Amino acid sequence: MPTGVHIRDARRHLFDAAERILFRDGPNTLTSRAVAAEAGVAKGVLHRHFADFDAFLVDLVQERIARIDDQAAALREAAGTGTVAGNLTGALMDLFDPVAVAIVGLVVFRDELRVRLRQARPGRGIPVLAEAAAMIASYLDDECELGRIAVDTDADALALSLIGAGHLLFAEREGGPPDAGAVGKVVTAVIADVVQRRLL
Incomplete structure (x- = not known):
């Protein structure tokens, strides 16, 4: 998804993507790049909503x-x-x-x-x-x-x-x-x- 396209609830969208990766592939494959790709968004979307990937994971947990x-x-x-x-x-x-x-x-x-x-x-x-x-x-x-x-x-x-x-x-x-x-x-x-x- 190109930058600038509005996502109604970006956090929820990213969490859902992370959960799909965890369900399908397990925790070893969960990276910020993988989450962004699964969500169909630019990697920067994750970093606009979270200070870093560990902050994203804290909120997910x-x-x-x-x-x-x-x-x-x-x-x-x-x-x-x-x-x-x-x-x-x-x-x-x-x-x-x-x-x-x-x-x-x-x-x-x-x-x-x-x-x-x-x-x-x-x-x-x-x-x-x-x-x-x-x-x-x-x-x-x-x-x-x-x-x-x-x-x-x-x-x-x-x-x-x-x-x-x-x-x-x-x-x-x-x-x-x-x-x-x-x-x-x-x-x-x-x-x-x-x-x-x-x-x-």
Whole structure:
């Protein structure tokens, strides 16, 4: 697209292009040149809206984190309904879509991006995964209060186990993502103790 052509929402247009690249090719191919080419715009368009490529990536990741915040609200609404394993399985299936998995890889391997994200959102852990673990922990706390899991459940530790296991299941790019049955099997195994002990 030639310079000077108006794009209604250039930021959204560039984010969508980046997500298509992440989905199709993974994080290793994501460059400012690739994003501009995918978006069909001159490379200068990206630099008119962002100080540099890492600033663009920070905003892209923060947008993904905002989606996790929305997912967290929906998951907490599900507390007390369905089964704990079913709710957690659905949450992991929604959380670890191919773009989210690629974004985690991007955060892990780009030191400057990780530093800037930590400045914007202080805390421990890998951005995106840390927010996902907090989402799961909050849900588990709610289920604990409702008596659907053991009263002494360490929600934070259990959430880390679920996020780690979920990420491992979804991280393999070959062959596509696991199905709900495979994810549910792992979730059921991870939470078996706290579900069984609530009955004692």
